Amino acid sequence: MSIPAPTPIRVRMAPSPTGPLHLGTARTSLYNFLFAHHVGGTYVLRVEDTDVERGTEAFESDIIDNLHWLGISWDEGPQVAGGEDIGPYAPYRQSQRMELYAREADRLLASNAAYHCYCTPGELDAVRKEQERNHEAPRYNGRCLSLTDADRAAFIAEGRQPALRLKVPPDHIRFDDLIRGEVEFDNALLGDFVIVRSNGMPLYHFVVVVDDEAMGITHVVRGEDHLSNTPKHIALIRALGYREPKFGHIPLILNPDRSKMSKRKSQTAITAYREQGYLPEAMVNFLAFLGWSPGTEEEIFSLEELAARFEIGQVHKAGAVFDKERLDYLNGVYIRSLADGQLALRLRPFLPVELDDDIVMRLAPLLKERLVRLADATELAAFLTETDEQVAALHEPDQLVPKGRTAGETAAALGLARDALAAVDDPDFAAGELEAICRSAAEAHGWKPGDFFRPLRVAITGRLVSPPLFGSMELLGRNRTLSRADAARSRLGD
C-alpha cells in the first residue's frame, strides 16, 4: 500500500435544509469526508433546497455550522450559510440552478423520453387505491402517455397545468454497489414517475441526477434509504445520456427498536448534543463506528486517523442502533484527555457570564477538578432549585447526607458554603483561595472537610456554571446514582 496519488474522484453531500443537521446526515457526510480524504478526492457540498415550502435559511445555517463544528470540511460549495459559493461549478444551491433543470427537462421532452401528464391528484389517488385493492405495485398507469392533441387541448382549456413524467423503459437495472455488491431491480415495477411538478419545480430524483453529472460527481455515497431509488436515478441517467457514477449505500442509524432513526423516538439534532456538552471529537469517533470499523480492536480515533484508515468497502451492510451510553463513554474519554486549560476553554460557552481568557485559565484547574472527579447533574440541580424537604426526599438518606448528620444539618452546611462563597464575591478571586476559605469555614463549624465536601462543591460549581453544563457534567461524572434520583423524582410526581 502506498499513498494514493491525487485522483479525479469527486464525492458530495447533499443536505436538504428542511430541518437541523440530523445524526444520519452527519454520519453520511462524515463517511463521504473520510472516503474523499482517504482517496485524495474532492468533496462537494450541495444544498438541496428545491422544497421551498419546508426549507429555511435557518436550517441551512444550522447544517453548515454544525458540520464545521464536527470538523468536516469541503472543497466546493458554500462555506457559510448564505455565503458565497466556492468552486468551479457554482452555484451549489439548487434553488439557483433552475435554468439547468429546465434545459434538461426540455431535452427529455424533445427526445420523447418524457411526456406531459395532466392527471390531477384526485385521479392519481383513485388509480393508486384501485391498484392497492388488486395487490399491484402502486405506480402510474400511463394514461397521459397516449393523449391525443384533442385531449391535451381539452385539459389545457380546463386550466390544467401539466407535470412532466419520465418514460421508464422496462429494463432490468443492475449495478455494483460499493458496499452491497450486485443489486438488481426490475424497472417495469417503477412506473413513469414525475420529474417536474405542474408548477414548474423540478423534483428531487431529477435534480440529484442532473447535478451529480453537472458537478462531475464520480461516487455517490448515501443512506440505504436511497437504495430502492437508485434504479430511478439510473433510468434518468440513461435517458439523459449521462455517465453512471458508482453508488454506495451505507446502513441506516436505528432507534432502539431498530427502526430508522427518527426525531420522534430519538434525539437526532446534532445541535442538541453540542448544547449538552458533547465534544465534536467524541461525536465523530462515535459516528464513524456506527457502521464501520478498522478491523482491529482499537476504538479511539481522531478525524485524521479515521480518514487514514477508512475503506468504503469495509462499511457494514446492517443498520446500527444509536447507543447513547456508548457516546457518553467516549465523551468522557475525550473530556478526561483534555488539559485543564483546554477543558476550561471548551467550558466557556456554558458559563453564565462572559469571562476573559485570564479568568478562565485561572479557573481551569478548579473546573477540571470538580468536573472530572464528581458531578451529578440531578443532585446539583436539585440542591440549587429544590426545597430542603424535596432534596431530602429525592435521595436515599445516606446518599447525600454524610454519616452522622441530618438532612437539616446538611442544608445548613449548604448555606454555610454559600456564605463563604459570598464572602469572596469578587470576580478576580483565585479558585484555590475560595476552596480554602470554604474548608476552614467547615472546620470552624465542626465538620470534617470530607463531610462538607458535597455541599461545598455544589456551592462552587453551582455558582460557576449554568444549567446546560450540568449535562456535560453528567457525562463527566457518569454517576450511577443518577438513575436512582430520576426514579425518586418521578415518584414525587415531578
Add this chain to the structure above:
RNA sequence: GCCCCCAUCGUCUAGAGGCCUAGGACGCCACCCUUUCAAGGUGGAGAUCACCGGUUCGAAUCCGGUUGGGGGCACCA
C-alpha cells in the same frame, strides 16, 4: 400488497473455511482504591454465531430455503 436490503453477547463490533471451547468495547454485577461520587485496577455474568438443509475431512465464515427485522414504492428530500 409489491420490490429491494440485512441477520455474531442487551448495544457497537472482531471474525473474509481450520488460529473460535467466538475476541474487544459500552452497559451490568462483585471486589480493590478512595472522606462520598466518578475515574482507574482486577474479576464475573452475558452469543448453542436467527433457524433448517446442503458443499467440505472441517463452516460464524460458501450455497439454497425458512423466519425475523429494516428500507423503498409521492406533483417530500
